Amino acid sequence: MQQVPGQVVAQVIDWFAGVARDLPWRAPDRTPWGVLVSEVMLQQTPVVRVEPVWREWMDRWPTPADLAAAPTADVLRAWGRLGYPRRALRLADCARAVVERHDGVVPDDEEALRALPGVGEYTAAAVRAFAFGRRSVVVDTNVRRVQARAVTGVALPAPTYTAAERRLAASLVPDDDADAARWAAASMELGALLCTARVPRCGTCPLRESCAWRLAGFPPDAHADKRRTQSWEGTDRQVRGRVMAALRSADEPVPRVLLADAGPQPQLDRCLAGLVEDGLAETDDAGRYLLPA
DNA sequence: AATTCGGGGTG
């Protein structure tokens, strides 16, 4: 195991105490459900885009029971353009699971959290730490980058999460519940605000003296060649996105011919079938498309 | 281990 300077965790926690962003899901009046909702919305979606949607969402559906009772069409419209709308379906499924399995109370143990729809390794750990102040190993894209640089001494982590990274992350987490929760929030914040992917602000980093990447002379990313940027133009995802945008803004069921702008044949039909299969759309008896009730 | 799944801000 790599030798980690003992001061690293404390330095990041101290830094965080002075600069932590004032996010609504960090407010004293937040609920565990609010934290869970924020974590699902934040999966692959930046904070600035999530914040306004989260506020409206929590105002409208404050508890799991509220969301569990909401029509799917309302949920998908409220999700808006956060992207990956299947997350909205899973979040509604998650609300129903919390109501049915846990009496409407968000569970605080790893097993029960992981069993909820849309809750994976990261989200379960994050909810434990941020909603309940419990020790857990919280590793998101920010934490991966911070430990890759500060400890391992490389520019960026490997494209896929490795067992070595998981072990290193676990070794960094303080034993104490409160300290572990602080480290989780602080290490993520460091990656989000200073140790960023593009242009890291090393000059003001609390770890600038001990950072292994800096001490190694800022070696370049070793797997730059393997990071193929996800294509977008002409993909099913683009076509699906256009269809969903059309259905969200429609007041009544949409005839297929009015969706022709979304993409060429046979791609459009494939995407429409996929959306119906995914539960993101349905057809009425006239074959028109609409958001599911 | 590799793919699929949105959308938009930004350097």
Added chain:
DNA sequence: CACCCAGAATT
């Protein structure tokens, strides 16, 4: 215009 964002589920 390529790159990146508090990942999860599926194969």
